[in-house]
Amino acid sequence: MARASAYDGIADWYEQEFLGGPTARATDGNPLALGGVLGELLGEGEGAACLEIGCGTGIHATRLRELGWEPVGVDLSGGMLRHARGRLPVARADAARLPVADGSLPAVVAVMVHTDMPGYPAVLREAARVLRPGGVFVHIGVHPCFCGGFADRSDAEAVVIRPGYRDAGWTRESWSDQGLRDKVGAGHLPLPGLLHGFLDAGLTLERIAEHGTPTPIVLALRARKAG
Structure with missing residues (x-):
């Protein structure tokens, strides 16, 4: 994962300026707005627990509860968790070494965090x-084909790859100095590497969605552990 200290150093900026403060929600206009992708892929929880890997400041907890899940979060950054504790129960932990028992959860989500985790295939195995x-x-993450240091998104109508x-x-290459990547860096996996991570972890892909126009910003995947 991106060094915890990198996010510790920007946690207040992330909460107040990037997200919009403690009352912000991941809805339209928010940098983490996802349309209906989370609900479409995760479905309703009927009170069951859902672990959010890399929960950050906990911005997605409200949406998870609206879907009927009881969210709990893990993150490596103490600075980010300082803001998350008012939104959901949390633990400080490495996503590649989760403090969770084998076969104990009905649902796990990773929302807009895989680029913070250079060892993401190991995170998929933990999930x-x-x-x-x-x-x-x-999994909901930046689209590996259209986002990254190689993608110039300064003109949303004509993204240059x-x-x-x-x-x-x-x-740490980024087309903008107003976002996250120039501050904390990012890991990149081409699409085959990302998909092979799921397959190698023993997860079966079920649904795929894209979000963002005219060129998708988000690629989302639902996978299931064999029953």
């Missing part, structure tokens, strides 16, 4: 480990 048979994992998409690895 599979803690899911009960038949449990669901929802330059060489670099095929190069997996960590970078």
Whole structure:
């Protein structure tokens, strides 16, 4: 994951300026707005627990509760968790070493965080480990084909893709100095590397969605652990 200290150093900026303050919600106009993708892929929870990996400041907890889930979160950054504690129960932990028993959860989500985790395939294996048979994992992340240091999104109507998409690895390159990536860096996996991570973890892909126009910003996937 991106160094915890990187997010610790910007946690207040992230909460107040990037998200819009403690009353902000992940709805239209918010940088983490996802349309209906989370509900479409996760479905209703009927009071069951849902673990959010890399929960950050907990901005998605309200939506998870609206869907009927009881969210709990883990994150490596103490600074981010300082803001999250008012939104959901949390624990400080590495996403690749979750403090959760094998086969104990019906649902796990990772929302807009996989680029913070250079070892994301290991995180997918952990998600599979803690899911009960038949449990669901929802990944929502920046679209690997259209977002990254190789993508110039300064003109939303004409995104320019330059060489670099095929190069997996960590970078601080960004088309903007007003967002996150120039501050904390980002990991990139080309689409095959991301999808193989699911397959290698033993997760079966069920649904796929894109979000954002005219060029998608978000790629979302629902996968299930074999029952």
